[in-house]
Amino acid sequence: MKTGMAGESMLVSALNACRARLKAFIRGRSTVRDDADDIVQEVTYQLMNVEQPVENVAAWMFRAARNEMTDRARKKRELPLSGYFTADDDGDFAEDEIAETLFGVPNTPEEEYLKMLLWEELGQALSELPPLQREVFEKTELQGYSMKALAEESGVSVQTLLSRKHKAMQYLRTRLRDIYDALTGE
Numbered sequence: 001m002k003t004g005m006a007g008e009s010m011l012v013s014a015l016n017a018c019r020a021r022l023k024a025f026i027r028g029r030s031t032v033r034d035d036a037d038d039i040v041q042e043v044t045y046q047l048m049n050v051e052q053p054v055e056n057v058a059a060w061m062f063r064a065a066r067n068e069m070t071d072r073a074r075k076k077r078e079l080p081l082s083g084y085f086t087a088d089d090d091g092d093f094a095e096d097e098i099a100e101t102l103f104g105v106p107n108t109p110e111e112e113y114l115k116m117l118l119w120e121e122l123g124q125a126l127s128e129l130p131p132l133q134r135e136v137f138e139k140t141e142l143q144g145y146s147m148k149a150l151a152e153e154s155g156v157s158v159q160t161l162l163s164r165k166h167k168a169m170q171y172l173r174t175r176l177r178d179i180y181d182a183l184t185g186e
Helices: 003-029 037-047 056-078 080-087 096-103 109-128 131-142 147-154 158-184
Strands: none
Touching: 003 037, 003 096, 003 109, 003 131, 037 056, 037 147, 056 109, 096 109, 109 158, 131 147, 131 158, 147 158
């Protein structure tokens, strides 16, 4: 991204603001813990080389990170965990848009308000989940645990954790999608 000094300063601020959230987002979808740092570095490099201005850096980075994970999974001939939960028939990734809204840096008061509402709704939706499903979701999606690390910590098999997370994701997908659609008018 070709920018002047002021533009570079704003870009660095935006990158720093979303770096930890982006890593947690990636770790929750990647089976290899070291991939998060590599993907963040790759996405940052890609952002620096974008020719057109990027209005919402955080949203761009989340989308680029999702694309990079998909590309890496294709090369390895394996589907990332998120692929089991996010693919809709029309190719829309509502969960990624929700993640971008939750973890991104808002640019307008409307985006800030939407972010606040989604965090409130996510908290409410999580409280409605059975405790074991809620725990696996929170640790893998919000705290950056890998499934393997969570399995080691909890003594529960990865397969059982995947099943719990799948059930949690099914519920949250429906619950938050309806809210997101209502808030965005889609």
